[in-house]
Amino acid sequence: MNRASDLTTAAWRKSSYSDGGDNNCVEVAENCPGVVPVRDSKLSAGPVIVFGTGSWTSFLAGVKG
Secondary structure (H helix, E strand, O other), X not given: OOOOOOOOOOOEEEOOOOOOOXXXXXXXXXXXXXXXXXXXXXXXXOOOEEEEHHHHHHHHHHHHO
16 A cells, blocks of 8 residues: 555544544544545544555554553
8 A cells, every 4th residue: 555545445443542522633544555544533534544554563663561
């Protein structure tokens, strides 16, 4: 998947660390091999940041640490 990839079939889920509201959430798509797309739930049609899986794993380890 590259920057121009079609994400219409992406299966988005909200972060379990969101405050439970509909407006303050980060969403990730987990069904995209090799990459992890991330977006703001308030702007579902807006921009998406796409991380490589290695970078995403490192980010999560840093957040958890």
